[in-house]
Amino acid sequence: MTAHDFEDLLRELTPQVLAALVHRHGQFDACEDAVQEALSDAVRQWPVDGVPDNPRSWLLTAAGRSLVDAWRSDSARRRREVMVAALETSAEVAGQDDTVLLLFLCCHPALSPPSQLALTLRAAGGLTTAEIATAFLVPEATMAQRISRAKQRIRTAGARFELPPEAERPERLGVVLHVLYLMFNEGYTASSGPELSRADLTAEAIRLTRVLRQLLPGECEVAGLLALMLLTDARRPARTDSAGAIVPLAGQRRDLWDAVMIAEGVALVERTLGTGPIGPYQLQAAIAAVHDEALTADATDWPQILALYDVLVQVAPGPVVTLSRAVAVAAVHGPRAGLAVLGTLAGDDRIMLGHRLEAVRAHLLEQAGDLVAARETYSRAARMTASLPEQRYLTLRAAGLST
Amino acid sequence: MKYMIMMFGGIGTTLENRTPDWITGMQDHMMKLDQELRDSGELVASSKLIDPSQAKTVRFQNGVPVPTDGPFAEIKESLAGYWIIDATEERALEVAARVVEYTEFPMEVRQVMHL
Numbered sequence: 001m002t003a004h005d006f007e008d009l010l011r012e013l014t015p016q017v018l019a020a021l022v023h024r025h026g027q028f029d030a031c032e033d034a035v036q037e038a039l040s041d042a043v044r045q046w047p048v049d050g051v052p053d054n055p056r057s058w059l060l061t062a063a064g065r066s067l068v069d070a071w072r073s074d075s076a077r078r079r080r081e082v083m084v085a086a087l088e089t090s091a092e093v094a095g096q097d098d099t100v101l102l103l104f105l106c107c108h109p110a111l112s113p114p115s116q117l118a119l120t121l122r123a124a125g126g127l128t129t130a131e132i133a134t135a136f137l138v139p140e141a142t143m144a145q146r147i148s149r150a151k152q153r154i155r156t157a158g159a160r161f162e163l164p165p166e167a168e169r170p171e172r173l174g175v176v177l178h179v180l181y182l183m184f185n186e187g188y189t190a191s192s193g194p195e196l197s198r199a200d201l202t203a204e205a206i207r208l209t210r211v212l213r214q215l216l217p218g219e220c221e222v223a224g225l226l227a228l229m230l231l232t233d234a235r236r237p238a239r240t241d242s243a244g245a246i247v248p249l250a251g252q253r254r255d256l257w258d259a260v261m262i263a264e265g266v267a268l269v270e271r272t273l274g275t276g277p278i279g280p281y282q283l284q285a286a287i288a289a290v291h292d293e294a295l296t297a298d299a300t301d302w303p304q305i306l307a308l309y310d311v312l313v314q315v316a317p318g319p320v321v322t323l324s325r326a327v328a329v330a331a332v333h334g335p336r337a338g339l340a341v342l343g344t345l346a347g348d349d350r351i352m353l354g355h356r357l358e359a360v361r362a363h364l365l366e367q368a369g370d371l372v373a374a375r376e377t378y379s380r381a382a383r384m385t386a387s388l389p390e391q392r393y394l395t396l397r398a399a400g401l402s403t
Numbered sequence: 404m405k406y407m408i409m410m411f412g413g414i415g416t417t418l419e420n421r422t423p424d425w426i427t428g429m430q431d432h433m434m435k436l437d438q439e440l441r442d443s444g445e446l447v448a449s450s451k452l453i454d455p456s457q458a459k460t461v462r463f464q465n466g467v468p469v470p471t472d473g474p475f476a477e478i479k480e481s482l483a484g485y486w487i488i489d490a491t492e493e494r495a496l497e498v499a500a501r502v503v504e505y506t507e508f509p510m511e512v513r514q515v516m517h518l
Contacts, residue, residue, distance in 0.1 A: 243431075382454075383413060383454035383456050383457065384454070384457060385453075386453050388451060392426075392430060395418055395426055396423050396426055396427065399418065399421055399422060399423045399425075399426050400423050402420065402422075
């Protein structure tokens, strides 16, 4: 078993073992600590002694023991619970279904999105605090604090380890999907720092969404989100050149795109669209599919993309959708028409979009032949971004227009 | 000894009227130097800061701290990024010289004080 398989196995088992423990004892925070202990035992022992025959029950036993130790040192009052825990650790581990309950718990609305993300990565994803800290470029102590506060907050909010009531379920599922989407984006476009993508986060987001899709096969938006991630991540190898510089979609070498991921994503979109209520993830996946299916940038079916954006602005209006739609409008009706769409954005939205708005505006101005304004706008966008690769790209675009 | 090597200005002022080749060359130059400092183990820390035009300055006004837009110093004198390296002063000056040689902008080298 390679180190990679080994990690995969642990990540797959983590939510199952944690869910089983929480199911039995409640006390999400104590159980989560115990599972982390068990994971570090596994990381230490398995490479030496070999992977046990039943790794799940091994982890469950180790976590149960660690829970008992924690309680024992906690106080003698808990003696009875200790007995119960010790007796029950050999019982059967809960099935994968509990992973959904865990995701609902980690994405509890009482938590801020960064806390939801961190907790999901640790409790459902089985990443260590150190790995999560590295992924978010913060010190490990900061991340440990964030996770422990999140767990406290879940306890004080009185959250229960069960499916939310029927009436709340669509909204709660929406939060889970949003957290997975954020996790993917955080990995795909690192919000700061020198590296443009952090593959570990995107891989984890895809893996968890895949699990969710298996458990909730009838939910169209889950399928839509998975398809969107696959169709987007498929372009990763072409997004940067050998020097690490950004390559925009139109200039990417399409032979570098991952054909297997594209095929899976396209099939998912085709199988899902029209079988249930349409949502923003399905629409974005459909748009990504149209891009990915074009053999060259010029062959892109822009009228179809624009039609999909026209639906998306109805279903899920927002400044980012308006911005993307402006690009499609420009491709179909010309750059001036695209610029006119940008002109409809309200002041608050402009501030929220920041350098992204200026970058799109600069591209459209360049297409419209207004090179002086384009150059100035690229420079402004470069001054506004906090991403080094984006800053390099925008600076070079500006310099390329100065003659 | 630890030394902080500081760059000033923002991309607006530093890269104005430069050709794409000059910019690419500078980026290569900086990345190579950065890698060299990492590989040799001399690098303690390094960061680039967002353009100073995006800075906010908190000032004490009428008895209360008030945040205002813009950097404290002139943009061309505002900190843009730094390296902290564990090396001799001679080496720190050499590193700074290799950047200045390309950019023709001044850099500052200061020893980091002990605790």
